Amino acid sequence: MDIIQxxxxxxxxxxxxxxxxxxxxxxxxxADHAGRAVPRALKRLGVAAPDWDRHIAWDIxxxxxxRMLADTLEATLIQQNYSRxxxxxxxxxxxxxxxxxxxxxxxxxxxxxxxxxxxxxxARTIFWPYHERIDxxxxxxxxxxxxxxxxxxxxxxxxxxxxARSWHIALLYNRHPQLAxxxxxxxxxxxxxxxxxxxxxxxSDATDYTIPAHGEQRGLPHALIEIRxxxxxxxxxxxxxxxxxxxxxxxxxxxxxA
Numbered sequence: 740m741d742i743i744q745x746x747x748x749x750x751x752x753x754x755x756x757x758x759x760x761x762x763x764x765x766x767x768x769x770a771d772h773a774g775r776a777v778p779r780a781l782k783r784l785g786v787a788a789p790d791w792d793r794h795i796a797w798d799i800x801x802x803x804x805x806r807m808l809a810d811t812l813e814a815t816l817i818q819q820n821y822s823r824x825x826x827x828x829x830x831x832x833x834x835x836x837x838x839x840x841x842x843x844x845x846x847x848x849x850x851x852x853x854x855x856x857x858x859x860x861x862a863r864t865i866f867w868p869y870h871e872r873i874d875x876x877x878x879x880x881x882x883x884x885x886x887x888x889x890x891x892x893x894x895x896x897x898x899x900x901x902x903a904r905s906w907h908i909a910l911l912y913n914r915h916p917q918l919a920x921x922x923x924x925x926x927x928x929x930x931x932x933x934x935x936x937x938x939x940x941x942x943s944d945a946t947d948y949t950i951p952a953h954g955e956q957r958g959l960p961h962a963l964i965e966i967r968x969x970x971x972x973x974x975x976x977x978x979x980x981x982x983x984x985x986x987x988x989x990x991x992x993x994x995x996x997a
Contacts, residue, residue, distance in 0.1 A: 746778050746864040752820050754865040755872045758806060764814035765885065766988060769873055770805045770892045771829040771949055772798035774820035784824055784849030794896040795842040796822045800971030801894040807981035812989065817876060819869045824850070826861040828869050829949050836946070843900060873953050888918060888960040888992050891949050894968045895939060907970060909935025911963040913942040914955055919962040921991040940965065960995055
């Protein structure tokens with residue numbers, strides 16, 4: 740039997756960070772791909788330094804948007820600090836894209852020929868602590884009788900495998916589209932946006948974990964938000980989109996709750 744060795748040293752970042760832990764907003768923000776840290780033991784997975792600045796390593800800009808949005812709404816934010824190249828915290832463990840051997844067109848040498856113990860170490864160290872923190876927060880709110888909506892924050896690359904994407908923002912969902920549809924309706928009233936409805940991605944049990952596990956299974960209002968990365972690559976763009984979301988998300992939630 741393989742022995743599972745500790746993956747993180749004591750001085751390395753924790754897998755999950757919480758902002759505004761005691762906030763009272765019903766909106767709980769989560770960011771599965773906010774960070775791009777890599778455990779030192781994995782030696783950057785054999786990936787060249789410039790590639791860690793690309794979208795394959797993290798959701799560019801979403802950490803800044805999420806922090807600003809959380810502060811404006813006085814909402815709690817739970818974010819993942821490690822790169823999705825180490826383990827993708829929005830994929831079911833064991834899925835082919837959970838620990839990718841190639842991302843877009845870039846090989847990830849450190850993810851090839853992993854043992855079961857290697858995979859389990861990444862899940863136990865990074866994936867499960869993040870999702871256990873989300874679960875504990877939702878359970879705490881349930882026991883307190885607090886209404887909650889789950890908002891998963893993401894960003895997407897403006898060009899994927901040579902194909903340009905016209906959407907400015909997109910809302911993704913699966914079985915329960917009510918909150919996502921209300922957010923779509925409000926953003927489309929802005930008139931200056933191209934809004935994706937389950938584009939360029941969609942939520943499914945095979946390709947997603949956060950919404951199915953924490954939103955659908957708990958019966959909570961939920962939506963997955965995707966913002967195009969070139970719009971939030973700098974602080975000004977992040978601030979503008981955080982302000983826009985802060986104006987429209989509470990309205991969408993109130994409409995659905997009513």
